[in-house]
Amino acid sequence: MIKEIEITLSPELVAQPQAIKEQLAATLKIKASRIQSYQIIKRSIDARSRKVIYRLQIRAFIDETFFTETTSFNYPPVKEDRTVIIVGAGPAGLFAALQCIENGLKPIVIERGKDVKQRRRDLAAINKEGIVNTESNYCYGEGGAGTYSDGKLYTRSNKRGDINKVLQIFVQHGADEDILIDARPHIGTNKLPQIISAIRETIESAGGEVRFDSKLTDFLIENGKIKGVVINQAQEILADSVILATGHSARDIYELLHAKNILIEAKPFALGVRIEHPQQVIDSAQYHCDIRSEFLPPAYYSMVEQVKTRGVFSFCMCPGGIIAPCATEVDEIVVNGWSPSKRNNPFANSGTVVQVTLNDVEGYDPLRMLNFQREIEQLAFEAGGGNLVAPAQRMIDFVENRLSIDLPKNSYLPGTKSVMLANILPEFVSESLKAALPLFGKKMKGYYTNEAILVGVESRTSSPVRIPRDKETFQHPQITGLYPCAEGAGYAGGIVSAAIDGINCANAILNQ
Known part of the structure; x- marks a missing residue:
């Protein structure tokens, strides 16, 4: 008999086969010895309550020999005719x-x-x-x-x-x-x-x-x-x-x-900044702890807020990641983020962007959104002063219209320069971000902090x-x-x- 069920386990037990078998047996109300083997189908973390758990969707083999379907794709030699x-x-x-x-x-x-x-x-x-x-x-x-x-x-x-x-x-x-x-x-x-x-x-x-x-x-x-x-x-x-x-x-x-x-x-896209926190801040907020358990991966988050008629949302969140310079021309600043497989860098970053609609950019030229995007990237380059140095500001300083005296240590290797980001971003973008960031802070403890840095600009969220x-x-x-x-x-x-x-x-x- 094969049954598919969901079980929950604490993080320290999720990698222990015997603990999984025992939980399966308890859930199915059978002896653990009857479970010949099992196959994990889906695995997720549930951190909604103070006690963080793993949810496992499992295929259990009861009194039956374990088998698994292996999938591989064949790529035979192709002909030249087409x-x-x-x-x-x-x-x-x-x-x-x-x-x-x-x-x-x-x-x-x-x-x-x-x-x-x-x-x-x-x-x-x-x-x-x-x-x-x-x-x-x-x-x-x-x-x-x-x-x-x-x-x-x-x-x-x-x-x-x-x-x-x-x-x-x-x-x-x-x-x-x-x-x-x-x-x-x-x-x-x-x-x-x-x-x-x-x-x-x-x-x-x-x-x-x-x-x-x-x-x-x-x-x-x-x-x-x-x-x-x-x-x-x-x-x-x-x-x-x-x-x-x-x-x-x-x-x-x-x-x-x-x-x-x-x-x-022309197509709508989204524009904003990449926000970086110490990973420990995100871990503490999402896992309800002072120090993340060794059995849990670095935490991620997803944020969204409606500011008047505009959506403000996090994008491409990278736990334990690095902010990368992604310019494709010599006179522009574009930032993005990435993480290694272990996500073991000390910072967490995410694009945080505002919807840009066709009505925000005048004209009918199909390239007008692209040209608008390029203009903002060039302004960011000028503000940074060259060599891909990125304009940046502490979070609360940005919201309160204050130039940051200094900037926190961050992962952006070409370097950052303290500027007023509102002088680079379109007014509707900066004002939407200023309204949304404190609201994000109410949703996630520790998010709204001057230890977070805003690095500009995150502009390649999608094609314009x-x-x-x-x-x-x-x-x-x-x-x-x-x-x-x-x-x-x-x-x-x-x-x-x-x-x-x-x-x-x-x-x-x-x-x-």
């Missing part, structure tokens, strides 16, 4: 390539940046010297922005596709199996590069291609049909299907589409442009064979949802 060009080697592009191989199509992935090994040097230059390589940075290169984004795999995209398939593929390429059961799975920035490289090796071993230092500079279009692309203003690659998975920071792609009179649309596509065929309404995909086209947000969208685009090509 190719698909995939622009961008982020999660969407790589998973689109894997799905193309499953479908018997040959993917040619072109990526403007470098492979993960070469990319590390450029990231070191960003952090240590404040030097931005505009083609190889935190956003461009093998794995895209996802490679250095903490590897959060939590998503609500279960209606868009098979989340478990995406997780299983990550496990098949080296991710820890815990991502299959954790309620909020993550891989860790330190582990993602090797996994991304393994996915590339799978693509290449099946006959697919991944070309680095290959920047899309033009589309080849005849009579409203895609015929291929031009890379590096020189080389033509021909194919009748192109998946455009360039991510939300490839502004030159939007500008190229606009210049060629290919329909794009949408590339339209047909709901059924996934193709651009004007260009047959062009498949706008994932975050860069405005149809995903995060690693898993982007991967799912890549899979969906590859399947749409097969169906055509």
Whole structure:
């Protein structure tokens, strides 16, 4: 007999198999000896009461031999007769390539940046010297922005596709199996590069291609049909299907589409700052303790508040993380966050942003939201004084309109400079943040403190442009064979949802 039930355990017992068996037996009202084995299906932390517990969804094998279904995906050699060009080697592009191989199509992935090994040097230059390589940075290169984004795999995209398939593929390429059961799975920035490289090796071993230092500079279009692309203003690659998975920071792609009179649309996004606390503050608030138990992971939080008609919310929270410089041009400041797999850094950071609507930016230009975003990033650069030094302010000082005399120690390696952030952010953004932060403090003890630092600006929460596509065929309404995909086209947000969208685009090509 096999039964699926939920049990609860204290953190110190959750890793002890005998304790799990005994709790299963007590819940099922049977002898523990009858439980031959068990399989954890889902695992989550419940910290709503003062006593923190784990909730385990378990498949128990009672008087029955344990078995488990192993999932693996086969990628047979592909033929040369039908190719698909995939622009961008982020999660969407790589998973689109894997799905193309499953479908018997040959993917040619072109990526403007470098492979993960070469990319590390450029990231070191960003952090240590404040030097931005505009083609190889935190956003461009093998794995895209996802490679250095903490590897959060939590998503609500279960209606868009098979989340478990995406997780299983990550496990098949080296991710820890815990991502299959954790309620909020993550891989860790330190582990993602090797996994991304393994996915590339799978693509290449099946006959697919991944070309680095290959920047899309033009589309080849005849009579409203895609015929291929031009890379590096020189080389033509021909194919009748192109998946455009360039991510939300490839502004030159939007500008190229606009210049060629290919329909794009302005899209709302969110703008704000990245807020960093000592991790101990978050642990104490969320776990109701002075010192976090060794059996609990660093705590996370999620905040949302309505300020008049605007939503203010936390975004991409990184326990035990680092604030990273994610500029893609030399004259802008963009910040984001990541965490290693153990999340063992002393700080916790989260984007905290305000909704920006189409009505907030005048005009009808489809690039107006992009230009607005760029303007704020350039103001932040000027305020920091160069070398990617970021403008920053203590939390209460920001709310009370006071320049911080000094700044707390923080994780942003290029350095921070005390400024009045309200002089950089649009007034509706800064006023919304000022109203929301004290309210966040009422929801979470210790959150509203001058030990927290606000670092500007968090501006790449999502694409400020949408590339339209047909709901059924996934193709651009004007260009047959062009498949706008994932975050860069405005149809995903995060690693898993982007991967799912890549899979969906590859399947749409097969169906055509």
